[in-house]
Each structure stands twice: as C-alpha cells, then as structure tokens.
Amino acid sequence: MRRSLSMVEASLPPGFRFHPRDDELISDYLMKKVQSSQPSLLIEVDLNKCEPWDIPETACVGGKKWYFYSQRDRKYATGFRTNRATVSGYWKATGKDRPIMNKDKIIGMRKTLVFHQGRAPKGKKTEWVMHEFRLEGPLIGPPNIMEDWVLCRVFYKNSEGSVGSSSSNNCCDDQTVSSLMDYSCMAFDQTPFNNISSTYREQVPCFSNIFSTDQASLPPPFSESFITM
Numbered sequence: 765m766r767r768s769l770s771m772v773e774a775s776l777p778p779g780f781r782f783h784p785r786d787d788e789l790i791s792d793y794l795m796k797k798v799q800s801s802q803p804s805l806l807i808e809v810d811l812n813k814c815e816p817w818d819i820p821e822t823a824c825v826g827g828k829k830w831y832f833y834s835q836r837d838r839k840y841a842t843g844f845r846t847n848r849a850t851v852s853g854y855w856k857a858t859g860k861d862r863p864i865m866n867k868d869k870i871i872g873m874r875k876t877l878v879f880h881q882g883r884a885p886k887g888k889k890t891e892w893v894m895h896e897f898r899l900e901g902p903l904i905g906p907p908n909i910m911e912d913w914v915l916c917r918v919f920y921k922n923s924e925g926s927v928g929s930s931s932s933n934n935c936c937d938d939q940t941v942s943s944l945m946d947y948s949c950m951a952f953d954q955t956p957f958n959n960i961s962s963t964y965r966e967q968v969p970c971f972s973n974i975f976s977t978d979q980a981s982l983p984p985p986f987s988e989s990f991i992t993m
Contacts, residue, residue, distance in 0.1 A: 768822035769805045769831060782825045786864045789831075789897050790872035794915040797833055798899065806915070808833045815852050816879050816892040816918055830918040853881040855894060864897070873900045891921045 773782050784792070797804055807823050809832040823832040837847040848855035855877040864872040875896040880887030897915040 767805065768807065770822050770824055772805055773825050782831070786874055786897070787866045787871065789915055789917070790864050790899065791866060794833075794872065794897055794899060794913065797915070798913055804833070806832050808835075809916070810834065811855070811916070812837050812847060812850060815850055816890075816894070819918060828919055830916075832916055832918075834914055834916050835912050836914055848877065853879055853887055853890075854884060856880050856884070856887070863900070870901050871899070873898050892918065893921050894918045 769782065773780075793804070793806060796802075797806075807820060809819060809823065811834050819830045819832070823830045825831065856879075857875055857877050859876055862874045862876075863870045864874055875898070877894045877896060879890045879892035879894070881890055882888050895917040897917070899913075
C-alpha cells in the first residue's frame, strides 16, 4: 500500500514534524515530481474541483497544513493565465511572487493566494491561504510539463496570525537535514532520550515540536449558506 504524507508523519518519533524549507519543496519534491514517474508521498489534487476545506486529509500534516501537487488549468489554450475558480469561489493572487533561491541561483517562485467565496470581483475574502510553488530557472525537462506542475501548501490563517508561513531562512539554513521522503529508509533506535548525545539533538532543528501544534483545532467549518452545489 502506498504511504501517504500523513501516514509517514504519524510514524515519526515525538518531536519530529514535516517542516521543509521553501527551497526543499522545490528541489526535493516538485523537481523530482517533474523529472520522475516514481510514487511520491504527496498526493495530486485538482484545485478546480476541490474547495480548500475539502482537501483530502492524507495531504494534511499537524492538523494545520496541506501539501500536495496540482496541475494548473490554463484559462486559454495559448495563454499563461491560470484558472483558479472552484464551485464555491476562487483563489486570488496577492502581492508579488517571491523567488526561491539555492546557492545564489533562482530555482523556483512562490505565489501567495487567498481564497474568496463567490464570484469576482465581489467575492468574500476568507482565511484560507495557499502558497503555490513553481519551477524557475534553467530548464530541467519539457517546458510544458515543468510549467504545468506546481506544489501547493494550504493553511488556515486565524485571528492570531498565519499558522502556515514558512521561510527559506529558517533554523535549518546552516545544517543539512534528511528529507522526509527518505524516512522509509531510516531506522530509529530505542536509545532513551536522556542518553542521546548533544550532537544527535543538533541534527534535527527544522522539525517543529509536535506539542506546539497538536493542541490546536482545525479551522471552523463553513456554514451551509456559503456552499453551493
């Protein structure tokens, strides 16, 4: 049986969390998706047929963020504009696209979008936010395939602020941490935590503490009046 992202995270030791940097999402996940046909921990979601609150739980980590691949639906066959409308609303871009760097080279771009219910231009802004990652820079494959596939990170931004913001300049910048996609090959021993060396502890700084997020509840459900069939 194929292992999903949520299944793998559930099997991690306490304190470990899927928390990749932006550049890792590009180089270790999206780039490999484009270059290889091998199964991935991330599922594929058609955003035109799925409301943000209906994204499968298999793509959810920590009860707060959803990671998945999606193929962009072109509004026009010969154009570059993307159709991001769903039955209930649409995703609207906000701000400028942010370059994702690796060794002083641009490897991708991150677009921030907010979900609005209703139809443009009178849609009602919600607290659902999406970071859409796309490849950029030197061609690594057929241009049409590279352009169409994106990696999405969706989260619910509550009144206390964003719970899903993730910077490429986080605590992992000075150390190399194995990608979660390689977890299936890892073997964790049963050494009591008190006996684990300080060197071992320093090797896992980019996984957020599991107790910092598990107590938070899921976003409040939308009322039926918001959802159209």
